[in-house]
Amino acid sequence: MRWFLLLIVLAPAVELSVLIYSGMKFGILNTLLIVMLTAAAGIVLAKKFGLRAFYDIQDRIKQHEMPGDAVVDGLFIFVGGILLLFPGFITDLIGLLFLFKWTRKLFKPLLYRWFRKKIGKGQIIVM
Incomplete structure (x- = not known):
């Protein structure tokens, strides 16, 4: 739970600083255009892969x-699509990584290991 709270506080701060830096480097309108294009592309890709x-x-x-395994793929695609809707470059990158099959393969073992750990501790009960 600590990690989740830390993520909720740090993620927006990091995203905001990256957006501000991008706005200074590429211009505000270009940055807004990129953010809107990634959101639109995310909707299309999430629908297709979903x-x-x-x-x-x-x-x-x-x-x-x-x-x-197909359900886990669907879960990653759903979360990836949601992340692409959030404004920011870091969430867009993670969202894109969750959408594509070859990169999802990198994250699946981490998720499976997390589930096994939670099941072992009795925090998740499988019937």
């Missing part, structure tokens, strides 16, 4: 398979 993940989940269920 629908693909949804259909993958459906296909796995139809084949009587557990859709676990």
